[in-house]
Amino acid sequence: MISIIMGSDSDLPVMRQAADVLKELDIPFEVTIVSAHRTPERMFEFAKQAHGRGIKVIIAGAGGAAHLPGMVASLSPLPVIGVPVKSSNSIDGWDSVLSILQMPNGVPVATVALNAAKNAGILAAQIIGAQDETVLGRILAYKQDLAEGVKVKYTKLEAERYEDYRK
Numbered sequence: 001m002i003s004i005i006m007g008s009d010s011d012l013p014v015m016r017q018a019a020d021v022l023k024e025l026d027i028p029f030e031v032t033i034v035s036a037h038r039t040p041e042r043m044f045e046f047a048k049q050a051h052g053r054g055i056k057v058i059i060a061g062a063g064g065a066a067h068l069p070g071m072v073a074s075l076s077p078l079p080v081i082g083v084p085v086k087s088s089n090s091i092d093g094w095d096s097v098l099s100i101l102q103m104p105n106g107v108p109v110a111t112v113a114l115n116a117a118k119n120a121g122i123l124a125a126q127i128i129g130a131q132d133e134t135v136l137g138r139i140l141a142y143k144q145d146l147a148e149g150v151k152v153k154y155t156k157l158e159a160e161r162y163e164d165y166r167k
């Protein structure tokens with residue numbers, strides 16, 4: 001089971017992409033709102049209890065002064081994947097990126113690109129897949145699909161004269 005948490009429901013348009021890819025890969029997940037700033041007790045309880053509830057990976061998204069992923073990582077033995085979210089009054093997303101990325105030694109957060117919740121979902125699945133043959137098989141199939149998608153494009157590109165390709 002993977003847990004997807006976010007600082008606010010305003011992060012949902014971004015964070016739902018993690019849920020969508022996990023659904024596609026048929027990996028069980030839960031989704032909820034937890035804020036280190038607004039619900040610190042809930043955040044503490046969540047982070048302390050997650051591994052005991054059978055959660056294997058936590059995906060945590062937040063915008064602005066995004067302390068949620070790092071604080072959860074400080075309290076939990078589980079791998080935490082941080083998703084920097086570009087919130088409405090952000091400094092171009094850099095506030096969130098740097099808050100999540102620049103963790104001190106000893107407390108890692110695996111940070112994906114700005115708004116890259118889909119990649120967070122794939123990475124979480126890969127972490128599960130390292131120990132689970134069935135999930136590993138689905139990741140291999142997913143990668144095969146990616147390659148097939150590019151093949152369709154380069155086959156078309158090579159078949160036509162390059163100058164005509166984008167017409």
Ligand SMILES: Nc1c(C(=O)O)ncn1[C@@H]1O[C@H](COP(=O)(O)O)[C@@H](O)[C@H]1O
Nearest residue numbers: 007008010035036037062063067068087
């Ligand atoms: N960064 C955090 C935390 C936290 O880190 O605990 N809690 C909420 N937020 C962020 O505040 C932004 C604005 O939130 P609102 O839209 O609710 O005002 C959201 O991107 C949220 O993740």
